[in-house]
Amino acid sequence: MITSSPKVLLAALLLVSPLAQAAAPRPIPLLPPEEAAAAEADYQRYCALCHGPDRAGHANDHAPSLKSRSLLSTAFPWLLRESIAYGRPGTPMGGYLDEVGGPMSMAEVRRMMLWLHEKGGSPEPLRLGSDRVAGDVQAGAAVYGQYCASCHGEQGEGITGTALGNPAMLATTPDPFLRHAIEHGRDGTPMEGFAGTLSPTQMDDVTAFLRSRATGWNAEPRPLVPPPALADAVLNPEGEAPAFEFKNGHYITAADLDRILKEKRRFVLLDTRVASMWQLAHIKGSVPIPYYSDREAVVAALPTDGTWIISYCECPRAAADSVNKWLREKGFTNTAVLWEGIGGWVALGYPTTVGRAEP
Incomplete structure (x- = not known):
């Protein structure tokens, strides 16, 4: 439970939007030591896997540096909060807010936002506003292709740089934020x-071109549904055990996973991403068992009769490997990890579903 003081929570509540950024500056609250320690614990539990234990980024998935003063000064507070809370659909960054299936309350998200800002040296927020940047889209496409595509992808899909064509990012990021990053880069990162x-x-x-990439898409609302319980996790309880060959030690290929699903073999399939991504x-x-789950509770619910347990994530293997x-440390020997991750699974043409998994 969060025990933030009323002053801290009130101040954090006021830091919510581009309009607030454009208004008169408000004092940024400092976290009490016990809350800073709790925020750091949350970071190590939820974020360090991809952003690194020291916040330097690129530990997995090309996750950006959270030490960059340039990023913190322009993303704080509202964009940083929104990214933690709702993630970036279409990328490995899931939403961590409990309202979308994640493990954190909004108070914990705000606490994390404040902690990241403090750990980054508390740079003065740049109040960029949200005015539209006027530009020539076709000319911007040519400039993007020449200077940006090698890192960010020809269609903004992200290679070594951020996925700039992601609709969720563009839907919540105003033009001045994009324009400032193009001009000034991100200190401490390859983005000059x-x-x-x-x-x-x-x-x-270029800013106008990036903005144009967000047009024409529709985010259909998806109601949250309860995931299946671990007690019901065994697929095809009457089926035979799966047969496959390991790849590089303890990995199973997407082709083999697709095959044993079609053959209705008996096994457990764990989705180890943040639970909002399962939604x-x-x-x-698959059953959502995020990498930060209570290990004892998971172990107590899983079958101990040698049923195979196969895990996957999106990065493509870091969370599932974890x-x-x-699981192996707890004595489970029949375990494997999907080599390609769900991103590779989709790219290879294998199917996914949304909402509740059917038995």
Whole structure:
């Protein structure tokens, strides 16, 4: 339970939107030591796997540095809070807010936001506002192709850089935020500023081009549904045990997983991502057991009769490897990890489903 003081919570509540950023600056509250310690514990539990224990980023999935003063000064408070709470659908960054299936309350999300800002040196927030940046979309497409696509992908899908074509990111990120990053870059990361390389007009054009990539998509609301219980996790209880060959030690290929699903073999399939990602899309029959789950509770609910347990994540293997490791430490020997992850699974043309998995 969060025990933030009324002053801290009130101040955090006021830091909520681009409009608040454009208004008169408000004092940024400091977390009491016990809350800072709790926020750091949450970070290590939920975030360090991808962003690194020291917040330097790129530990897995090209997750960005959370030490960059440039990012913290422009993303704090509202964009940082929204990213933690609701994630980036279409990327490995899931939403951590309990309202979308994650493990954190909004008070815990705000606490994390404040902690990251403090740990980053408490840079003065840049109140960029939310005005539209006017530019030539076609000219911006040409500039993007020449200067940006090699890192961010020809369609903004992200390679070594952020997925700039992600609709969720563009839906919650105002033009001035994008424009500032293009001009000034992100200190402490490979993203250098283009001031001096591109003209102001060219940077405006790229901003307009990126904004245009968010048009035409519709985010259909998906009601949250209760996931299946671990007690019901065994697929095809009357089926035979699966047969497959390991790849690189303890991995199973997407082709083999698809085959044993079609053959209706007996096994357990664990989705080890943050639970909100299971709600968006998952492999049919899987049960969400996030990598940060209570290990004792998971172990107590899983079958101990040698039933195979196969885990997957999106990165493509870090979270699933983590769960697989502690399952083996608890005495489970018939365990495996999906080599390609769900991203590779989808890219190879295998199906996913949303909502409650059918038995």
